[in-house]
Amino acid sequence: MSGPSPNALVLDFGGVVTRTLFETHPLTEHALGLKPGTLNWRGPFDPASDALWRSMQADEISERDYWKTRTREVGRLVGEDWRDMSTLVQRARGAEPQAVIRPEAEQAIRTAHEAGVRLAILSNELDLFYGKSFRERLPLLALFDAIVDATYTKVLKPDRQAYAMVGEALKLPLPACVFVDDQKRNVDGAIAAGMLAVHFDVAQPARSYAEALGSFGLTLS
Numbered sequence: 001m002s003g004p005s006p007n008a009l010v011l012d013f014g015g016v017v018t019r020t021l022f023e024t025h026p027l028t029e030h031a032l033g034l035k036p037g038t039l040n041w042r043g044p045f046d047p048a049s050d051a052l053w054r055s056m057q058a059d060e061i062s063e064r065d066y067w068k069t070r071t072r073e074v075g076r077l078v079g080e081d082w083r084d085m086s087t088l089v090q091r092a093r094g095a096e097p098q099a100v101i102r103p104e105a106e107q108a109i110r111t112a113h114e115a116g117v118r119l120a121i122l123s124n125e126l127d128l129f130y131g132k133s134f135r136e137r138l139p140l141l142a143l144f145d146a147i148v149d150a151t152y153t154k155v156l157k158p159d160r161q162a163y164a165m166v167g168e169a170l171k172l173p174l175p176a177c178v179f180v181d182d183q184k185r186n187v188d189g190a191i192a193a194g195m196l197a198v199h200f201d202v203a204q205p206a207r208s209y210a211e212a213l214g215s216f217g218l219t220l221s
Helices: 025-032 051-057 063-077 085-093 103-114 126-130 132-136 139-143 160-170 184-193 205-214
Strands: 008-011 118-123 146-149 177-181 196-199
Touching: 008 103, 008 160, 025 063, 025 085, 051 063, 063 085, 085 126, 103 118, 103 139, 103 205, 118 160, 126 132, 126 146, 146 160, 160 177, 160 184, 177 184, 177 205, 184 196, 196 205
Parallel strands: 008 118, 008 177, 118 146, 177 196
Antiparallel strands: none
């Protein structure tokens, strides 16, 4: 492999660092006082039963449109008018941010940090969806050298400039960065921009993190 050796691990946030909302339906139902089993949309865990998810994957609607619809649906279930996904996320999981962090993510992040690998987050909607106070209550994020959030930059993946911004923040060439995202379009964008990339499988997080760490000669023990 030509070019600079990998020196930075760049992670998407939702789905990669945290468990997806699909995986935490029981936590959401408990937090909102809903009957267990009320939330039955499963996205990538059962695409056949989630027509809206299939529409998003086919680029008929955006990821933000998908979550806007789900937010309004859940809001109606509790008798409220929710228009912003941040309302859903903060009501569903804001009280216990650590409870939704993937254990594989924490292990991989700490392994990379201890080995001297630079760390960054490149997100389309970190503070927009989660709220700034959410990440301020996650000590794990103190290990990151840079957080590039389109909530503020307004440049969404897979725009090439989004990847350039994280390279600039790290002061590294993009070929020295290994990017991890659960959306294939964002992975394809990273590769086109010159990064190494791993398509994160939310159903097999340990395998995906092992693949990412393997780029640095590290293992997920």
